[in-house]
Amino acid sequence: MADSSPDSPPRFTEVAPRVWVAHYEWMHVNITLIGGSDGLLMVDTHGSAAEARRVADDVRRLGAGPLTGLVNTHEHWDHHFGNATMVEQFGEMPIHATDWARDHIEESAARTHELYRAGDHPRREEILETTLRLPDRTFSSAVQIDLGDRAVELIHPGRGHTAGDLVVRVPDADVLLGGDLVEESDPPFIGDDSWPMEWPMTLDLVLGLMTDRTVVVPGHGQVVDQDFVQDQRTELGTIAETIRDLAGRGVPESEALEQGEWPWDPALLTSAVRLGYAHLPRSQKRLPLV
Template structure:
């Protein structure tokens, strides 16, 4: 059943607003400047995006002049079409990899991607609009009296994650590289061995006072990100250790000491073994 509550934007730093949505615990962020606002992530359906647009109008802080997608998973960009068309075909920024994945998705959602989501019909009734402006490592958005930095810190949750830094407000929008409502999702397109190093770069761009907006859940701080990075680091090092001792991938989950529930780590272990170079594996591994 559709959640009928109306999300609203809350100012978490000067001219930075976050709307936390009950569905998927997704966060949508607005950063305002003298020349307009940039919206970071657009939620997961046309219906949800219309709710976001209504919340922007209620806020009354100015026009949205650009969109940013933190990565190519559906719950962060399927609202693009509603929000871009409703404000005059806005530019939509993402990493080159994420843009390519969005273009490959086509004009309509793939039912296999949606699966058994309780709002599947709503998701499938969405016209897709991919990002229009890609970048490889970093890009600066000029909002007039402030610069917003888009940074691809490396591979982790996907190959094309970006974070958004608002230096003058000391805010970091982390996308799904950081999650608060659950453990970070390690899926079939993740890079579990590289994720900790990617978060090291993100941490290097934060201070003890930085407001961190995760992809899902409530606001966190640098200490929280550091703790999550350490858990991901333990996962990566456990995979390396097991593989170096010749433990078969099929027994790794049972033999390793993991910081998370093993049910969350099936893809992490399989991908970790696949991504390790042969020199770091000891035979037999089958």
């Protein structure tokens, strides 16, 4: 477990002017602070109250200003289970998310609790004991947050990892926070609530927000750049086109993982294939003769 004593070095590292990122070993989660003259905006809050208290300690040790707002990049628990703790530690503040994420957080959290209640994970109790705190400032396409002497943009670029992903753009620092639309520690997770056929086009829009000097903070893993995101978009595009090709040639869904040539381990693509076949329009699938 990481040392969070007062004498340990600050965990938050400045990756661009007044933009600090802390990388946490559990799930390789990134927490980002964006500083302005009116205070700090925190993007994502980690996966339990216990971990969020460590994050809060790290914020205090950084000493960059008061925490005045939170952003949840999507509805998955590892990005918002620290919300209530941040409010307890620093006082009431707005919590921003997309409309979709806010409306589906409770449903998503219930699935997480059901999963951990049934298992013996070493963090089971701390996850089940975490209090849910919903976002209270939501938007559908884009919104700007005023931090005093700098503006921060929240943008919903489309469906991908979930239907409610947002990215955070700090224009004056040329920083983009990708949430789980971009992951460095592992290939992006394509789960049962993902949109694999739309994800590549969503990343096209995200790439349009970047320059060749943009600092990109993924939801999990180390800081990356535009080239990394382009490579990940290419891989996701290959997955989508492979699904489209297989379905168009009449390959049954049950045989697609075996017959396709995939850029990732096929074991990671079970949901991608199932959802891809389901999301394709009828005109793009060769249906078996009955």
